[in-house]
Amino acid sequence: GIQVEQSPPDLILQEGANSTLRCNFSDSVNNLQWFHQNPWGQLINLFYIPSGTKQNGRLSATTVATERYSLLYISSSQTTDSGVYFCAVLNDYKLSFGAGTTVTVRA
Amino acid sequence: GAGVSQSPRYKVAKRGQDVALRCDPISGHVSLFWYQQALGQGPEFLTYFQNEAQLDKSGLPSDRFFAERPEGSVSTLKIQRTQQEDSAVYLCASSLERQTEAFFGQGTRLTVV
Numbered sequence: 628g629i630q631v632e633q634s635p636p637d638l639i640l641q642e643g644a645n646s647t648l649r650c651n652f653s654d655s656v657n658n659l660q661w662f663h664q665n666p667w668g669q670l671i672n673l674f675y676i677p678s679g680t681k682q683n684g685r686l687s688a689t690t691v692a693t694e695r696y697s698l699l700y701i702s703s704s705q706t707t708d709s710g711v712y713f714c715a716v717l718n719d720y721k722l723s724f725g726a727g728t729t730v731t732v733r734a
Numbered sequence: 735g736a737g738v739s740q741s742p743r744y745k746v747a748k749r750g751q752d753v754a755l756r757c758d759p760i761s762g763h764v765s766l767f768w769y770q771q772a773l774g775q776g777p778e779f780l781t782y783f784q785n786e787a788q789l790d791k792s793g794l795p796s797d798r799f800f801a802e803r804p805e806g807s808v809s810t811l812k813i814q815r816t817q818q819e820d821s822a823v824y825l826c827a828s829s830l831e832r833q834t835e836a837f838f839g840q841g842t843r844l845t846v847v
Contacts, residue, residue, distance in 0.1 A: 631776075657833050668823060670777075670838040713776055720765060720832050721790070724776030 629654045629718050633725035640704045640732045648699040648728045650714030658717040659690050661699050664727070665710050673699070673712075704732045736760075738839035740826050746845045747816045755811045755842045759828030766809050767836065768801055769825040777825050783809060784832065795820075816846045 630653040640646055650659070661673040674681050674688040676697065681688050685704075690697040701708055709732045715722040739758040747753050759766050764785055769777035770793075780799070782790040785806040794801070798817075803809040813820055823841040 658835075660835065662838075668841050668843070670825065672835065672837060675835040715776075717833060717836075720767075720782055720784075721779050722767070722769075722777075722827075722836060723779070726776050 629656065629716055629723045631714060631716055631723050631725040633712075633714055633728050635728060636726065638728055638730045640701075640708075640730065642704060642706060642732055642734050644704050644732075645700070645702045646704065646730070648701070648712055648714075648730075650697045650699070650716075650725055652695050652697075652714075652716045652723075654695070654718070655692070656716040656718050659692075659697050660715045660717070660722065661688055661697070662713045662715065663708075663710050664713060670713070701730070704730075706732045706734055708732050738826055738828050738837055740824075740839035740842050742842060743840060744843050744845075746847060749816060749818060749846055751816050751846075752812065752814045753816055753844065755813075755824050755826075755844070757809045757811070757826030757828075757839060759807065759809070759826070760837060763828035763830055763837075764806075765829040765832055765834075765836075766803055767827040767829075768809070768811050769827065769838075770795075771823040771825055771841070773822075780811070780824075813844075816844075818846050820844060821846045 711727040768780040771777040780793040
């Protein structure tokens, strides 16, 4: 199956800082999703992005499918951004997840 | 409904008990998925339905796990004779069609004691 690697595994930020999360995948994919898992376990959809760049408020994502990676940018981080960020790649109907990046934003 | 709904949110089962987890997908979504998430890990695929047809059950860990979606809407994941290693969060997701964006429910946290 497709391998999905996320880095870094853990990230500690001071409120207001910017950061970049990376997702590498081992094979061509139909699509890619970024999720934020909040402290209650809910997976919140952030981006559905097969290629190119999308922006949503302080978050943006870029996927370069030909080079098999995606980046998630968090700007001006807030304490509410804390949680685990997952990248998941879609191959046909199946999503394969990375192990996640745990982000802690300190006030 | 507005989102994917799962029940119960939490379930404690004694080892050997049977459990049933329910998933209500987003109305009109053809595809439905079950995933298992162990503590500190990403979700792992269990099974996939397109309408009422179970097209892939390759991720089910053992024959104690059984899933159904008889009318192409609500789905139930059943685990027979639960074991401690079954303790995990079980996530249900749905999507409009086969290769479209997936939306997840809140999950059911199963603890087997």
